[in-house]
Amino acid sequence: MNTTVLDKRAPEARGSSDTAARILDAAEKLFAEHGFDGTSMRLITSVAGVNLASVNYHFGSKEGLFQEVFRRRLTELNLHRLAMLDRAEAAAAGAPLKPSAVLEGFFGPALDMAADTERGGHTFMRLLGRTYTEPAEFVRKFMADEYAQVVARYTDALYRSLPDVPRAEIMWRFHFMMGAMSYAISGADSLELVTGRFDDDPALLKPRLAAFLLGGLRAPLPDGHGMRGEPARQAD
Amino acid sequence: MNTTVLDKRAPEARGSSDTAARILDAAEKLFAEHGFDGTSMRLITSVAGVNLASVNYHFGSKEGLFQEVFRRRLTELNLHRLAMLDRAEAAAAGAPLKPSAVLEGFFGPALDMAADTERGGHTFMRLLGRTYTEPAEFVRKFMADEYAQVVARYTDALYRSLPDVPRAEIMWRFHFMMGAMSYAISGADSLELVTGRFDDDPALLKPRLAAFLLGGLRAPLPDGHGMRGEPARQAD
DNA sequence: GTATGATTCAAACGAACGTTTGATCTGGAT
DNA sequence: ATCCAGATCAAACGTTCGTTTGAATCATAC
Numbered sequence: 367m368n369t370t371v372l373d374k375r376a377p378e379a380r381g382s383s384d385t386a387a388r389i390l391d392a393a394e395k396l397f398a399e400h401g402f403d404g405t406s407m408r409l410i411t412s413v414a415g416v417n418l419a420s421v422n423y424h425f426g427s428k429e430g431l432f433q434e435v436f437r438r439r440l441t442e443l444n445l446h447r448l449a450m451l452d453r454a455e456a457a458a459a460g461a462p463l464k465p466s467a468v469l470e471g472f473f474g475p476a477l478d479m480a481a482d483t484e485r486g487g488h489t490f491m492r493l494l495g496r497t498y499t500e501p502a503e504f505v506r507k508f509m510a511d512e513y514a515q516v517v518a519r520y521t522d523a524l525y526r527s528l529p530d531v532p533r534a535e536i537m538w539r540f541h542f543m544m545g546a547m548s549y550a551i552s553g554a555d556s557l558e559l560v561t562g563r564f565d566d567d568p569a570l571l572k573p574r575l576a577a578f579l580l581g582g583l584r585a586p587l588p589d590g591h592g593m594r595g596e597p598a599r600q601a602d
Numbered sequence: 603m604n605t606t607v608l609d610k611r612a613p614e615a616r617g618s619s620d621t622a623a624r625i626l627d628a629a630e631k632l633f634a635e636h637g638f639d640g641t642s643m644r645l646i647t648s649v650a651g652v653n654l655a656s657v658n659y660h661f662g663s664k665e666g667l668f669q670e671v672f673r674r675r676l677t678e679l680n681l682h683r684l685a686m687l688d689r690a691e692a693a694a695a696g697a698p699l700k701p702s703a704v705l706e707g708f709f710g711p712a713l714d715m716a717a718d719t720e721r722g723g724h725t726f727m728r729l730l731g732r733t734y735t736e737p738a739e740f741v742r743k744f745m746a747d748e749y750a751q752v753v754a755r756y757t758d759a760l761y762r763s764l765p766d767v768p769r770a771e772i773m774w775r776f777h778f779m780m781g782a783m784s785y786a787i788s789g790a791d792s793l794e795l796v797t798g799r800f801d802d803d804p805a806l807l808k809p810r811l812a813a814f815l816l817g818g819l820r821a822p823l824p825d826g827h828g829m830r831g832e833p834a835r836q837a838d
Numbered sequence: 839g840t841a842t843g844a845t846t847c848a849a850a851c852g853a854a855c856g857t858t859t860g861a862t863c864t865g866g867a868t
Numbered sequence: 869a870t871c872c873a874g875a876t877c878a879a880a881c882g883t884t885c886g887t888t889t890g891a892a893t894c895a896t897a898c
Contacts, residue, residue: 545781577822655889
């Protein structure tokens with residue numbers, strides 16, 4: 367492996383050889399485009415410009431590479447989300463947050479990452495949305511672990527901010543919002559598929575999605591099998 | 603191929619041999635579970651209980667099989683959607699439809715199909731949601747053709763029912779709604795992934811999603827980079 | 839029965855897959 | 869100069885992939 371008890375490489379290279387980084391970047395892009403099974407090790411290594419065997423050397427296996435592609439971004443993303451929530455709750459001093467503040471904390475960092483086309487954030491978010499729908503056996507437990515705490519914190523915050531909405535409803539609406547976000551990110555690609563060519567300012571995506579999510583989250587509750595009910599009471 | 607100029611088989615078997623049907627059912631289930639690349643011909647034929655070569659005989663290739671799995675369900679689904687819209691528009695006699703009626707016409711048939719766990723509708727809808735996020739090259743054009751007319755009709759109807767909402771906004775919100783629906787259908791599978799075990803009455807899904815979608819569709823417009831704006835005016 | 843075309847079958851094809859191997863290279867420590 | 873662990877490399881491993889082949893089977897028309 368690349369890190370042992372005695373690592374004699376130069377400090378700036380320790381823990382992230384150029385080779386490993388090139389592999390991760392190429393893999394992220396290719397997995398997002400063609401999926402896990404659709405992307406061969408030979409394609410990854412040829413795009414990265416490294417030797418075929420170096421993936422197994424640095425990451426153990428193709429699955430190990432896939433997990434590492436996820437880990438490096440998802441950990442950062444979820445830490446960011448938790449920090450946003452911490453800050454908002456500290457500022458509220460015990461009072462329930464506004465729903466819009468909760469949504470901003472959870473979906474804001476994801477959309478910001480998706481807007482970053484230079485450092486590969488956009489590529490990763492497309493991969494994430496895609497993987498959520500095709501939960502490869504060996505990713506599920508990993509994803510569950512990474513997400514468990516974040517989702518628990520945020521659904522709690524949502525419940526406190528909308529006390530009239532039952533918990534089960536909060537869970538479902540959270541799920542619906544994740545779907546909308548996922549499609550928002552795959553965005554133009556799929557929109558073209560269904561609507562023909564489609565040009566738009568990427569900067570408008572975030573407010574657009576925020577408005578939609580907030581409207582859905584605060585919608586009147588269903589009454590059983592119709593769609594009427596009293597609006598959930600909460601300013602903003 | 604199975605249909606030639608002179609087909610001498612019994613009428614009840616013409617055009618859909620038992621073998622072909624068994625292959626389609628097995629393939630639908632396996633593609634939904636493991637994706638296109640993750641499902642081998644040998645697995646499909648062994649689950650279907652037919653000879654390996656029969657896929658190429660009946661469908662030409664693996665891709666041909668995949669397309670036929672989509673075609674048989676998607677054609678029916680979209681015809682159903684168009685019929686719903688025709689009926690609603692005829693009843694309205696030229697007046698704009700209520701947004702809830704438009705949504706019911708588009709998302710209702712899909713959710714109904716997703717609720718059908720016996721005839722395989724649920725399986726197919728999971729496959730559809732999944733494929734939308736991983737648009738295999740050779741499916742895109744096919745999907746675009748199948749969807750073009752339906753989406754055009756429905757976005758027109760939505761625009762007429764919400765004249766204060768700009769067309770671009772309608773397109774995006776339609777896209778967001780498709781994402782929410784897709785996740786709603788993958789539903790419990792993914793919810794468990796993120797929230798731990800989760801039990802719920804499947805019959806409640808439709809009203810739940812309907813309420814959420816309607817709230818999002820009718821949300822106040824974004825103002826550029828915040829999330830405020832006047833509500834879109836429309837009763838219901 | 840015999841002929842005929844549709845269908846099924848076991849077997850094999852070459853190509854591509856993920857992984858392993860053992861040699862070779864590299865650069866700092868002694 | 870020597871050593872040695874980390875890193876890279878070309879080559880090969882055995883397996884699985886989608887597809888093709890040619891013979892066997894089946895059902896129908898004559």
